[in-house]
Amino acid sequence: MSWLLFMDESGHDHRNMPMEVRGGVAIHASRIWDFVRDFHQAELDCFGVRLAEYSKEIKGSKLLDLKRVKWADASATLDANIRHNGVRRFLTKGLQKESPAARDFAAYGQASILMAHAIFDLLHKHNAKIFASLIPCGAKPPKDYQYPHFLRKDHIFLQERFFYFLEMEQQHGLFVMDQTEKANDRRFVRKLQDYYLKTAAGRHRTRWIVPAPLFVDSEMSPGVQAADLCLYCINWGFRLPEWSFTGPQRDDIAIGFAPRCHALQFSGDGYRDGKTFKTYGIFYVPDPYTARDK
Structure with missing residues (x-):
């Protein structure tokens, strides 16, 4: 059996995110169908409806949008029936291009936050692992950069961590990626496969990694939707002192969701130049x- 790494990215539109994050959640093939069923049931438990029926998609940037947090906080906690009815009215008004009532904004906001927590509960239940690389938002190559057709260092480190995990599990792994523009997807696949074909480290890592990504529509993939939520939370709330990162963060995410990301991240042994060290997802x-530090 294999592990599937459902991948997405956060902050690459260079709008209002603190960092650029690429990565995702790895779920074992034997757990995927149960995860999907639980995901859809959680959606019904939180919203009372399937959002796709109203042309809505579950995304971290929407579930935990500041506006939704404010909507949720505008009312005392609603019981399930009241919340479900409010969500239906909210979504129906949206389709009719009418403004929902304040109580319905609160219902939708509370349902969104409940769903975010439910997704993390499911990732824990199904033994998922998080892998994510972070770089400063808007990082640009130097003018004399000579390797535009190669994978960047952060991308290579992400492959490395996933390989360490698969080697530890003695299982193969595949990438399941959110499809974007075909030209961009082809460009990334070319760089990825060149790494695995033309470098010694890449060829070694094909022992466990299958470098032939599968592309899916995120609206149809709960795994990618879960990855989107995790990366959004990491972008806004996951910080370590040794990073010396001084960009903005959201305290509600840093307190409520970053610890959940920390608990789910891969942790294991890496090795290089004959030395073994602790490594994290x-x-x-x-x-x-720049080149890797020696």
């Missing part, structure tokens, strides 16, 4: 364009 790369 979530890591920060201040400069993705």
